[in-house]
Amino acid sequence: MKNQKKYWLMKTEPGSYSIDDLQKDKITFWSGVRNYQARNFLRDDIKKGNEVLVYHSNAEPSGIVGVAKVIKEGYPDPTAFDPKSQYFDETSSMKDPRWFVVDIQFVKKFDQILSLQDLKMDPMLDGMELLRKGQRLSVLPVSEKHFLHVLGQASRSPKR
DNA sequence: GCCAACGTTGGC
DNA sequence: GCCAACGTTGGC
Numbered sequence: 001m002k003n004q005k006k007y008w009l010m011k012t013e014p015g016s017y018s019i020d021d022l023q024k025d026k027i028t029f030w031s032g033v034r035n036y037q038a039r040n041f042l043r044d045d046i047k048k049g050n051e052v053l054v055y056h057s058n059a060e061p062s063g064i065v066g067v068a069k070v071i072k073e074g075y076p077d078p079t080a081f082d083p084k085s086q087y088f089d090e091t092s093s094m095k096d097p098r099w100f101v102v103d104i105q106f107v108k109k110f111d112q113i114l115s116l117q118d119l120k121m122d123p124m125l126d127g128m129e130l131l132r133k134g135q136r137l138s139v140l141p142v143s144e145k146h147f148l149h150v151l152g153q154a155s156r157s158p159k160r
Numbered sequence: 161g162c163c164a165a166c167g168t169t170g171g172c
Numbered sequence: 173g174c175c176a177a178c179g180t181t182g183g184c
Binding site: 011013034035057058062116134135136137138 | 181
Binding site: 035036037133134135136 | 164165166167168
């Protein structure tokens with residue numbers, strides 16, 4: 001069976017790259033992922049046209065801040081080959097690249113962040129990978145049901 | 161800054 | 173292959 005996952009969540013620390021940076025850049029390559037499970041998603045499973053929830057971690061508050069779309073599938077992470085990059089990895093070679101990236105394009109920034117606290121309190125999101133205790137993966141699959149629900153929550157009129 | 165919950169490394 | 177030591181992530 002082909003892998004049919006279509007929706008993903010990608011974490012970033014807004015201090016290093018935020019949704020605002022993505023909105024400004026329009027397109028970026030999602031670099032610096034140095035975890036094998038996340039690498040496998042980037043290399044094998046994430047397809048052109050897939051949609052991505054952008055998540056701010058180590059933020060105030062942490063939470064989902066917007067949506068992006070995959071426009072180019074996995075290819076070797078150029079920062080792994082760059083000795084000047086903080087993501088440089090001498091064990092990754094051009095011939096046998098160890099780390100991968102995808103290109104994503106900005107789609108939208110939510111009017112209000114969906115904080116981790118909001119997400120945890122939402123019974124519709126029970127079972128969401130992101131909310132699993134100890135979950136540290138920076139690239140995660142999201143079910144269609146959860147993805148659509150998050151979009152719905154984000155487009156509601158702001159709480160006051 | 162603390163620390164739980166991971167993932168990775170390397171000795172054996 | 174086991175597992176202790178170490179490093180990292182990320183909430184709080």
